[in-house]
Amino acid sequence: MTTEGTLPVTSASPTARQVWTRARGVALALVLLLAGAVAIAVIRSDARHGELDPRSADPYGSRAVAELLADRGVATRVVTTLAAARAAAGPDTTLLVAAPDILTPRQQTGLYTATAASRGRTVLVAPGSPSVERLAPGVTADPATSLDSTLSPDCDLPAARRAGTADTGGVRYTTTRLDATACYPSARLATLLHIPEASGGDTVVLGAPDILLNDRLDEQGNASLALQLLGSRPHVVWYLPSLSDAAAIDPDDQRDFFDLVPSGWLWGTLQLFIAAALAALWRARRLGPLVPERLPVAIRASETVEGRARLYRRANARDRAAAALRSATRTRLAPLVGVPVAQAHAPEILLPALSAHLHGDGQSLQPLLFGPPPSDDTALISLADRLDALEREVRRP
Secondary structure, three states, X not given: OOOOOOXXXXXXXXXXXXXXXXXXXXXXXXXHHHHHHHHHHHHHHHHOOOOOOOOOOXXXXXXXXXXXXXXXXXXXXXXXXXXHHHHXXXXXXXXXXXXXXXXXXXXXXHHHHHXXXXXXXXXXXXXXXXXXXXXXXXXXXXXXXXXXXXXXXXXXXXXXXXXXOEOOOOOOEEEOOOOOEEEEEEOOEEEEEEEEOOOOXXXXXXXXXXXXXXOOOOOOOHHHHHHHHHOOXXXXXXXXXXXXXXXXXXXXXXXXXXXXXXXXXXXXXXXXXXXXXXXXXXXXXXXXXXXXXXXOOXXXXXXXXHHHHHHHHHOOOHHHHHHHHHHHHHHHHHHHOOOOHHHOOOHHHHHXXXXXXXXXXXXXXXXXXXXXXXXXXXXXXXXXXXXXXXHHHHHOO
């Protein structure tokens, strides 16, 4: 019960329960979508987590190799900077470069300068072109990779002969070095190269990282080949290049944003623009004549003429109105004097025929049928009257 002058309190705003009832379906879908995205990200990140890291026990890690080396008295140390890798190079050290391709050209040149004179061993894991040309001069990477992963040594390198078949198939290499030993050929190109250095050390170019991975170490002769390549010296320095390394910043590198974007992204963006343009063209109104359509109601011709006349008058389009009147008159007069409708708008054909029909001078009809537009409304009305009179005269028996 309400007192006089007091109205009951009402509200058109939805309550919190109503809002939740309406939005819970959308909220649930968003939560499921977010959970799926997180799950996919976690699965993909775990698949390659710690790749070629001797501290990682993941399938793509290399902890098993490090443990086997430790059992044989070979110590493994991980470095992530170019300065540490250069400082660790020495005659009793095997320097393994896990990802040579992410090094900048300046880093690759500096690393080769340090390792060439170290009298130690350098193992390059799957270097591509042109990084292999800087880290192992005289060696070139072939664009086509090996089709087979398991290959036979087919060379005189003792480590390869003892290991036998191994999973070295990957990047293939050619070399101009006559003292290099090419092993594990695939289509006559080597997937493992052993290159002696003048200082007394050597460089091993490995076409694939499979023999170092935890889940592939127990297959074929992978373990034997890995231990012989890495265990020839008492220390192994495992270089995992990092993008945060200060040496990766080249002060002379003045590339802009588009130089850093991969070419595939640029081509993909161009294809998206082309697809958008084609979609816009497809959705746009088609070019060409309009499709005729029957009107739902019948409109008298006089109403159409009056409406069009009002539009002409509002736009002060006396020239268009005069042209429409003259064109319609010529079209109606032509069949009456024996002229085809297609030639009704040619003065050299229509005017002589009219003159012969009216027994008059055709030049007097030239200003009427093909003259300039009227200067004012009075002249336009006069033109309409004269055209109507001419048509009546031609129709007169």
